[in-house]
Amino acid sequence: MNGAPLIEVEHLTMRFGGLVAVDDVTFSARPRQITAIIGPNGAGKTTVFNCITGFYKPTVGRLTLRADREYLLERMLGHEIGQKAKVARTFQNIRLFPGMTVLENLMVAQHNKLMRASGMSVFGLFGLKRYRDAETAAIGVARRWLERINLVADADRPAGELPYGAQRRLEIARAMCTGPRLLCLDEPAAGLNPRESAELNALLISIRDGDGIGVLLIEHDMSVVMRISDHVVVLDYGRKIAEGAPAEVQRDPAVIRAYLGTDEGGPDA
């Protein structure tokens, strides 16, 4: 019902020397859907993310993003994936620009748009109107996001001074300020308390429905995954072991085995 997939991951394999971190994984994610990738520690979830966002070059496989045209992500340079294919991501361990203010973090995210408006800095240097207008518009975008994540009052504080939960939200807002088609979130609920976690759920749903983009989510917190995701992909030891709607996946014996261990696995449960 949702039309063509936004991103198709086909036969993705990533080897580090002798270690196969991701082994022949195929799945797709659709626009206006939250696709969750789950799996036990070391299952290769973050490696899949790093391949999609250009931090690793996959050993084998094709990553196709379909938008105005087809982008073959595995052939693009790291920054081009953000710049041209418009895939944005957050990190497992938050990576803000801690010394810069909250607002500046959101302005840096709009770099490419502003860079064009500033005529590669020349117009901006002379304070031309064209650049000033673009900057005002960019501040407007940033302000709207600050309102959504409830950080307007902290806009001029260094991002590193914010409490942990606020930093998580800011990182998502920063990724959204790049104007992405696909948002990849690497454990956004890690370290959040139940109230913050519920706020995050609401934010992600509003991004899915309001902004209408595809969201790819790595998450350990099952309450988040089961409540908000539309589609779940389960990885274990680098392989895809299950895929489907959250309720189906939850009942899948292979998934239960991966998470809880088997009888042969020993007495631990």
Added chain:
Amino acid sequence: MGPRLQHHLKDAGLTALVAAGLGIFIVGFRTYDIGKGLTFDYQFVDLGIAIVTIFFGRLGLSLAADGLSWPALALGAVLGAIGASPLKLPSTFLHWFVTLAGLLIVLRTIWPWANHGLAVARHSPRGVPVGQAIAKWIGAALLVVAVILPMTPLGDQKTMDLAVLILTYVMLGWGLNIVVGLAGLLDLGYVAFYAVGAYSYALLSTQYGLGFWSVLPLAGMMAASFGLLLGFPVLRLRGDYLAIVTMGFGEIIRLVLLNWVDLSNGPAGIGSIPGPTLFGVVFAETAPAGKQTFAEMMGIPFSGNQRLIFLYYIILALALVTNFFTQRVRRLPVGRAWEALREDETACKALGINPTNTKLTAFAVGAMFAGFAGSFFAAKQRFISPESFTFIESAIILSIVVLGGMGSQIGVVLAAVLLIGLPEWFRDLGAYRMVAFGLAMVLIMVFRPRGLIAHREPSVRLHPVHRRGAA
């Protein structure tokens, strides 16, 4: 009170003992050359005074650290008064020493108060940082002083010479601040671009007869292309590794200049470089054919100071252009991308910022300003040789940036005045000059570990600052 005082006295006594042990051979004896050999001279009085000062100095510091502010202040004042008094101490150095000891105690005592005051001020309502308002005022005051300095009686030859030197380093500091302070690329070979600018002007003016003003942009462009040249191979390097490679680059340029005799005249250097002109008017005693000297044009007698003042205004203007450019570019996307790159390169890449271009522009722009400064240096000195572009110059420029507070514009000015000015002002101290210089450096690093001015002003604000009560 009793046991604590006893403890402090014991501590001070121990310190004095250590000082005596260290100082007895260094200060206590002095070797003399009496023609047919060396002989000793004893300076036990000097040593004694120094040890007594150290005893009371230590006592004062521990009292201050213990919160006994008033006795400490009194002790500091007494020491300061003795040092500054006309009382006949055996050497000028001892006068300085005793005064400094007193000053140190006083500073140490009032430091917590001052810090507390600053902290209160810093967290004033709405978080308006007072430091930033003060920095603005200092900036404006310094600019006024800089503009009118040559017209005041202070503007004699010696001062102007020093002022030109300081301003050259201010400009270099501002230029390097782009690379190190904003983009966070630790560059230990900055002097290479300074050398490229200097040799560009020296060669183009002596070989092709081009004037200062037409070479200036060319020299900047030359230096910028050398910045790109350095930038490409070091794109993947960070931190220590980057520092090592840039340092090597600086040495390569110097060694090439030293050995490529056909181009650079090698260690003999290039001489009789023409100075800058003012719309074709020359600053010299006699003008070449068809030109006019400034003194002739104005109908005043020639003095060497005219040239110096002219040079002073040129470097002031060049430095201000550098400053203006930096202030402006910080508010542009490219400037913000530099700062973001300093904070986290991985995150930059994830946001679609091209790290290659961003780094290269930082290198090129920083190098360009060094090139401008270099061609000014050549025009001022009228003689350059590879000797002027040794590693120590890079180290001094970097110290200015770090000491001033990474990324702070006004900090660079203060640090340049301290680092370049102090050694000159301390000349009266003779052999102890570098000791005083070192002491000043240590004090700054102890009391302001993040540089003189560590405040960072955001490049853009959502909530405009309300100036109420800030100034």
